[in-house]
Amino acid sequence: MNDIKLAVLGSEGVGKSALIVRFLTRRFIGEYASSSECIYRKRMSFDGKQMNLELYDPCSQPCEGQFSLNEQMHWAEGFVVVYDISDRSSFITAQAIVHLIRELHLGVTKRDADSVVFLVGNKQDLCHVREVSREEGQRLAAEFKCQFYELSAAEHYQEVALMFSKVVRNTSLNGKAK
Numbered sequence: 027m028n029d030i031k032l033a034v035l036g037s038e039g040v041g042k043s044a045l046i047v048r049f050l051t052r053r054f055i056g057e058y059a060s061s062s063e064c065i066y067r068k069r070m071s072f073d074g075k076q077m078n079l080e081l082y083d084p085c086s087q088p089c090e091g092q093f094s095l096n097e098q099m100h101w102a103e104g105f106v107v108v109y110d111i112s113d114r115s116s117f118i119t120a121q122a123i124v125h126l127i128r129e130l131h132l133g134v135t136k137r138d139a140d141s142v143v144f145l146v147g148n149k150q151d152l153c154h155v156r157e158v159s160r161e162e163g164q165r166l167a168a169e170f171k172c173q174f175y176e177l178s179a180a181e182h183y184q185e186v187a188l189m190f191s192k193v194v195r196n197t198s199l200n201g202k203a204k
């Protein structure tokens with residue numbers, strides 16, 4: 027059985043919980059309480075293999091079992107770094123997080139492969155109040171060798187599911203060289 031540990035990181039309010047809940051339940055609820063449980067667990071089948079998926083969602087309020095950023099980075103094998111396309115400051119935070127992941131050379135493989143990092147511009151439905159262009163997102167992703175997605179947890183279930191499936195798949199392939 028493969029275990030996959032993913033951390034979903036980014037500023038508060040960018041939609042980390044919304045994306046995770048959308049992926050796991052298909053639903054977009056609207057309000058996401060900062061629960062005391064920060065790790066969602068789900069057994070899933072990918073490419074015909076059973077996997078235990080663990081998704082770390084940082085709580086907005088301090089809670090029991092909350093990891094420090096450093097701990098989050100060392101715990102995870104793959105990363106989804108989220109910003110809100112209508113909030114420039116969240117893009118700057120995402121940039122700092124991606125930079126930190128690469129700087130720490132976090133990876134799960136012996137062959138020094140880069141760890142899997144997906145950069146996600148969420149809230150694409152708010153493009154009328156966009157503050158971060160798609161090109162800026164693409165450039166940042168290219169600079170740090172990340173996959174890039176722009177999507178909306180509110181409106182794009184298929185894209186959200188596809189994005190998470192790819193992170194899981196890439197992370198699992200990356201871990202094979204262990």
Ligand code: GDP
Pocket residue numbers: 036037038039040041042043044045055056057058086148149150151152177178179180181
């Ligand atoms: P977190 O702090 O990163 O976990 O953010 P949340 O998941 O709690 O979302 C913060 C707010 O943004 C909530 O009010 C969500 O309903 C809203 N939100 C999340 N995703 C989207 C989206 O794709 N579009 C819009 N318009 N709002 C969203």
Ligand code: MG
Pocket residue numbers: 042043044058060083084085086
């Ligand atoms: Mg949250």
